[in-house]
Amino acid sequence: MSLKLILSINAGSSSVKVSIFTYTSPTTKPKQIADIQISGLTSPPATLKYSRNGSQQIANKEILSVRSAQDAWAYILNTLINDHDFTALQHPDDIEFACHRVVHGGDYERPTRIDQDTFHHLEALSDLAPLHNAGALEIVKAVHDKCPKTTNIAFFDSSFHATIPAPAKTYAINQDIARKNGLRKYGFHGLSYSYINRVCASHLSKPASEMNLIALHLGSGASACCIRNGQSVDTSMGLTPLAGLPGATRSGDVDPSLIFHFTHEAGKLSPGSTKDMHITQAEQVLNKESGWKALTGTTDFGTISSKAGEGDEMCKLAFDIFVDRIVGYVGSYYVKLDGDVDALVFAGGLGEKGSALREAVVKKVGCLGFEIDRSKNEKPGDEVVVDVGKEGARHRVLVCQTDEQAEMAGQCAKESDNLRRP
Ligand SMILES: Nc1ncnc2c1ncn2[C@@H]1O[C@H](COP(=O)(O)OP(=O)(O)O)[C@@H](O)[C@H]1O
Ligand SMILES: CC(=O)OP(=O)(O)O
Numbered sequence: 461m462s463l464k465l466i467l468s469i470n471a472g473s474s475s476v477k478v479s480i481f482t483y484t485s486p487t488t489k490p491k492q493i494a495d496i497q498i499s500g501l502t503s504p505p506a507t508l509k510y511s512r513n514g515s516q517q518i519a520n521k522e523i524l525s526v527r528s529a530q531d532a533w534a535y536i537l538n539t540l541i542n543d544h545d546f547t548a549l550q551h552p553d554d555i556e557f558a559c560h561r562v563v564h565g566g567d568y569e570r571p572t573r574i575d576q577d578t579f580h581h582l583e584a585l586s587d588l589a590p591l592h593n594a595g596a597l598e599i600v601k602a603v604h605d606k607c608p609k610t611t612n613i614a615f616f617d618s619s620f621h622a623t624i625p626a627p628a629k630t631y632a633i634n635q636d637i638a639r640k641n642g643l644r645k646y647g648f649h650g651l652s653y654s655y656i657n658r659v660c661a662s663h664l665s666k667p668a669s670e671m672n673l674i675a676l677h678l679g680s681g682a683s684a685c686c687i688r689n690g691q692s693v694d695t696s697m698g699l700t701p702l703a704g705l706p707g708a709t710r711s712g713d714v715d716p717s718l719i720f721h722f723t724h725e726a727g728k729l730s731p732g733s734t735k736d737m738h739i740t741q742a743e744q745v746l747n748k749e750s751g752w753k754a755l756t757g758t759t760d761f762g763t764i765s766s767k768a769g770e771g772d773e774m775c776k777l778a779f780d781i782f783v784d785r786i787v788g789y790v791g792s793y794y795v796k797l798d799g800d801v802d803a804l805v806f807a808g809g810l811g812e813k814g815s816a817l818r819e820a821v822v823k824k825v826g827c828l829g830f831e832i833d834r835s836k837n838e839k840p841g842d843e844v845v846v847d848v849g850k851e852g853a854r855h856r857v858l859v860c861q862t863d864e865q866a867e868m869a870g871q872c873a874k875e876s877d878n879l880r881r882p
């Protein structure tokens with residue numbers, strides 16, 4: 461019999477990333493054997509990258525036909541199955557577990573096997589994560605159809621934030637209605653924060669349960685997380701991933717009244733709604749037509765950052781808005797941690813690649829004891845965690861190559877005996 465595989469699927473708002481792992485037992489760490497991703501879904505043409513056993517097979521191939529998470533998944537599965545040299549994955553039955561990153565998990569606090577009931581519960585949450593859940597569930601359906609023997613497990617971005625205390629997660633609104641409708645802060649990017657906490661703990665030789673971090677996951681969607689003793693005690697996203705920091709197409713926090721002055725049709729159903737997902741014009745505007753795209757015309761922060769450096773006015777404004785909002789969270793979380801901070805951590809596409817952004821943020825929070833080492837910051841290298849702070853500074857600054865797929869695979873292997881279908 462061939463080796464059993466875990467396939468981890470991460471449907472982000474601008475990308476679909478899939479990693480394939482082998483595993484032998486619940487106590488051994490899964491080994492990544494292939495990684496394939498399609499990114500740039502919000503700034504076409506999308507590009508494909510594929511590597512197997514550490515060697516690159518495809519580098520940045522432009523694929524004009526792919527425009528959605530579903531297209532991306534179909535393209536990825538085809539690429540894997542048609543790679544006849546990928547001997548570990550020759551047949552769909554080789555995949556024992558498919559791990560799906562599901563952004564909004566409502567009250568789910570643990571990874572959950574997806575049966576019909578769970579699927580319907582998650583469908584009901586799609587309206588609360590309009591850039592994510594519906595796409596992820598389409599992929600679940602496709603795996604279910606194409607790989608009938610595979611067990612599908614949902615891993616929730618919101619689970620890591622189940623520890624946020626009441627004052628931080630409660631909105632100051634009528635609590636009867638809040639409870640009835642589940643209106644509270646959930647928080648997202650939790651798979652990433654869980655991974656960041658663990659690998660940074662190992663980098664600093666500290667137990668994961670004693671880590672105090674201000675962690676920034678800055679991707680197409682961006683958030684900040686305050687971690688005390690290895691647990692989330694606050695985060696910037698809220699009921700939905702719209703709250704907090706701006707993103708590629710998201711406004712982040714605005715005065716809630718703003719939308720009624722922006723359009724008189726705020727409450728009407730948006731033409732962007734589908735059979736499975738209902739969103740209002742307000743949600744359409746603030747989730748899909750705002751952020752970097754609205755300010756600069758592009759969702760690629762790499763481009764924005766370099767144009768800002770060349771003096772483009774709107775790109776500079778977008779860059780400065782981001783720095784302004786990020787440092788607001790760093791200051792707030794520094795106070796929540798009573799200044800007892802092991803590190804400020806940058807992760808996610810922009811956090812890992814955006815050296816100018818890191819430099820600008822760290823400079824602004826210099827008064828708290830963070831300092832950047834410019835040469836380390838320019839080229840942090842390929843290690844999972846790298847120090848980019850100045851030696852001798854009061855607090856450390858780290859860059860972490862976060863890996864939501866590895867986080868899911870690790871948790872899946874550990875709990876495989878419980879997650880397997882009876
Ligand atoms: N060199 C760069 N500098 C700054 N940002 C970058 C750079 N390269 C890519 N990015 C940003 O990273 C984003 C993708 O981040 P990622 O975390 O992979 O996205 P997702 O939210 O889809 O998971 C891109 O949209 C782009 O804005
Ligand atoms: C929650 C969220 O915004 O995720 P992503 O950054 O992957 O789009």
Ligand SMILES: [Mg+2]
Nearest residue numbers: 472473679680
């Ligand atoms: Mg992401």
